[in-house]
Amino acid sequence: MTKTEANTLISSASFDAKEQVLMRPPYLKTGDTVAIVATAGVLKNKKSVEKAIQTLEEWGxxxxxxxxxxxxxxxxxxxDEERIQDFQLALDDGSIKAILMARGGYGTGRIIDHINFEKFKKHPKWIIGYSDITVLHSHIHNxxxxxxxxxxxxxxxxxxxxxxxxxxxxxxALFGDHLQFxxxxxxxxxxxxxxxxxxGGNLSLLQNLTGTSSSIDLTNKILFIEDIGEYLYHIDRMLxxxxxxxxxENCKGLIIGYxxxxxxxxxxxxxxxEELVLSITKEYDFPxxxxxxxGHEDKNLAFIMGREIKMKVGKKNSSIKFKDSY
Incomplete structure (x- = not known):
């Protein structure tokens, strides 16, 4: 069996029987192709992605x-039609092994119901982003x-x-190194x-997705949330x-990002x-x-959505280990 085949193999032996086991897109290797696509906000100029292109090319x-x-x-x-077309072509192109979103902002939710994921489900690839891309993280998780x-x-x-x-x-994350924090x-x-x-992902988007086909059932899952530029009362209302x-109700843990x-x-x-979060969750017993x-800071560490993690939380130190690193 090749590494690629092993990466996409689904084995439920170590997972809770109630939990959906997710497919893992093949990790990248030298020579693979990555597409940069914009599903949301406008880019200010062409120079805005030059550093990303240079870095990806340095990775081979x-x-x-x-x-x-x-x-x-x-x-x-x-x-909307142009953004749908670009994302759909990148999803369906078998030579493209990952899609790096150009930026967030707003707009992915306008097009999500017009994307055909049938080829993607048969031949998954990495979708990368945050903020407005929470729409894709949640929808693709389902x-x-x-x-x-x-x-x-x-x-x-x-x-x-x-x-x-x-x-x-x-x-x-893209090349398959063990992840732990x-x-x-x-x-x-x-x-x-x-x-x-x-x-999880961006709190505003998660709240907006409730009641839609993109909303996630949190049973036996650990929720991560982050946001930017919100009033405290907005955060309170969304939570x-x-x-x-x-x-x-059946969440296993809560992780607060930026x-x-x-x-x-x-x-x-x-x-x-912090006081707001603790007040709202006080009747639950999860860590x-x-x-x-x-989240929305320079040190925005990448992690794999949908991957099983072990979370140890303490007053003095805490750790998160992703499956395959334990």
Missing amino acids: LHVVLGKHVFADNFHFAGT LGVETIHGIMATSFSTENDDKTAAIASLKA NIPSSSYNIPGTAKGQIV YGLKRNGYF FSNIRENSTPFGMTL ILFGFPA
Whole structure:
């Protein structure tokens, strides 16, 4: 059996019988082709993806661009039809082994119901992104395929140690290195251990997806959330919305990523983000980890959505290990 065949083999021996076992796209190897496609916001200029192209080529990969990746339709990278066409072509092209989303913003939810995933389900490939790409992570999870939560093409241009770590983590995820993270302590952590598939993404998108075919059943899963630019009362409202939809009832654990640029009204909300999260989840007994380095910051570490993880949370130190590293 080849490595590629082994990567996509589905074995349920070590998974909970109630849990859907996801297909794993083949890890990348030298000479593989990666497509850069925009399903959401408009790109400012062609230079915005040059660093990503350079980096991928340094990894020994071939890079192709969606025909309309630089299209400009006001808020969007082209019309809905153009973005559908680019993403569909990249999904269906057997020579393309991964799709790196150009950027987030808004727009993926407008086109998700017009994408045909039949070929993709038979021959899965890595879909990479975050923020608005939460729509794809959730939808594809329900199709039974793993994806990668990580930086997008326009994010490569900033150069600092945190961004270097983010890029290195993406390479590790794409090429099949073992993934595990040691997380700095937080006095807000709720200690405990948990095992389950990691799912989630941007809180605003997760709340928006409730009631749709893209919403995920969190039974026996570990939820990751992040967001940017939200008022505390918005975060409170969204978390209560998820709670009322039963999101936390059978959840195994909660991981809090970056909540960047949190906003406050002129009248204070009265709680910090951490206090808000703990208040909403106080009747549940799953572990909660604060400060996982993923989301809208330079150190946006890549990880595999839908992969089983072991999560150990403590007041002094915490760790996350992905299946195949334990």
